[in-house]
Amino acid sequence: MRLGATFWQVPGTCLDNARLLAGYASFSELLVYKWNDDLQSMLEHEWDDVSRLIELSVHFPADSFDHAAALRFFSTGKSCGTRCTR
Numbered sequence: 775m776r777l778g779a780t781f782w783q784v785p786g787t788c789l790d791n792a793r794l795l796a797g798y799a800s801f802s803e804l805l806v807y808k809w810n811d812d813l814q815s816m817l818e819h820e821w822d823d824v825s826r827l828i829e830l831s832v833h834f835p836a837d838s839f840d841h842a843a844a845l846r847f848f849s850t851g852k853s854c855g856t857r858c859t860r
Contacts, residue, residue, distance in 0.1 A: 776800035809844035
């Protein structure tokens with residue numbers, strides 16, 4: 775059985791939350807409500823470490839054109855390392 779959990783468990787960075795979930799959940803869903811420079815920068819700096827700790831799926835609500843930039847970020851492979859599936 776695979777057990778998933780919502781990614782944002784505590785206030786903090788992506789890496790803080792990945793460390794909290796590692797070993798307890800098989801995967802986590804990163805729900806991106808708001809895509810901005812701060813989140814993109816955090817993910818660019820922490821993605822490799824986060825993806826080594828826990829498998830992620832990414833969900834974008836379909837209510838914002840801003841999510842096109844987020845989709846581009848995740849689909850280009852820049853954030854994916856070796857764990858991205860397409």
